[in-house]
Amino acid sequence: MIAEVRRDDLPLFISSKLGELGVRFKEVKPAKGYNMFGIDWVEVEGLEFKAFKAYFKLTVWGMDAAARGGGKAPAVMEYAFTPAKQTREKVESVWEYVKTGLFSKEVSGVRWKGGGLAERLNADGVLKENMLRLAAYGMERAYIEEGEVRFRFNTQVVNVRKGLLSVEQVFYCIPPTREMFEAAQAICRAL
Numbered sequence: 001m002i003a004e005v006r007r008d009d010l011p012l013f014i015s016s017k018l019g020e021l022g023v024r025f026k027e028v029k030p031a032k033g034y035n036m037f038g039i040d041w042v043e044v045e046g047l048e049f050k051a052f053k054a055y056f057k058l059t060v061w062g063m064d065a066a067a068r069g070g071g072k073a074p075a076v077m078e079y080a081f082t083p084a085k086q087t088r089e090k091v092e093s094v095w096e097y098v099k100t101g102l103f104s105k106e107v108s109g110v111r112w113k114g115g116g117l118a119e120r121l122n123a124d125g126v127l128k129e130n131m132l133r134l135a136a137y138g139m140e141r142a143y144i145e146e147g148e149v150r151f152r153f154n155t156q157v158v159n160v161r162k163g164l165l166s167v168e169q170v171f172y173c174i175p176p177t178r179e180m181f182e183a184a185q186a187i188c189r190a191l
Contacts, residue, residue, distance in 0.1 A: 001175070003174075003175055005171050006169070006170055007037060010056075011028045013175070014039050014054050018176060021178055023052075024045045025042045028042055029042075031055050035058040037056055038077075041053050047084075048084055048184075048189050049185070050082055052082075053079070053080040054078070054080075056076070056171055058074070058157065059076060073158075076153065076155065080148045080149070081149040081188065083147070084188065085188070085191050086147055087144065087147055089144055090143075090145060091112050091113065092141060093112055093131060093143065094111050096110065107135040110131040117190060121187065121190055124186055124190065127183055130179040130182050130183040130186070133179040138153050140152045140154050142183065142187075149187050151183070155172045156172050157170070158170045
């Protein structure tokens with residue numbers, strides 16, 4: 001499920017995956033910021049959310065690894081959705097685990113915490129199924145913050161030497177999935 005994508009190819013890669021999912025969008029522009037790269041807000045039509053963004057951010061350990069010239073740097077990848085209906089709600093998903101061995105466990109369920117919206121999300125069985133599938137893809141958590149629905153994945157960036165002084169970044173990208181768009185739809189509908 002995880003794809004190896006060169007930094008400059010990331011906007012094209014994500015826009016092609018959106019096209020495969022049948023998502024109609026207007027234009028894909030690179031997002032650039034401090035220790036961040038991805039695609040900036042893309043207008044989406046005909047869904048419960050009006051815009052979509054995908055980006056990587058280096059973690060503190062990732063910034064340290066990159067500063068030391070390390071090959072692998074820990075990063076997070078987030079997908080953010082702007083609901084059509086504005087919200088000030090704050091909710092967060094919490095994974096429930098079942099022990100599968102002496103030192104191992106696996107995700108067995110998801111519970112939302114944070115008020116009335118959390119109760120509505122906890123009652124949605126289809127959303128729970130989609131969230132469990134996203135957990136299998138490596139999703140750390142989903143949450144609503146600053147009026148955006150966000151899905152966070154742990155990943156890494158690899159610095160590959162191209163020449164004596166040049167380095168190219170390769171991202172381990174989790175492509176957008178149908179489950180993620182269905183989960184975002186369900187969350188935005190519940191607002």
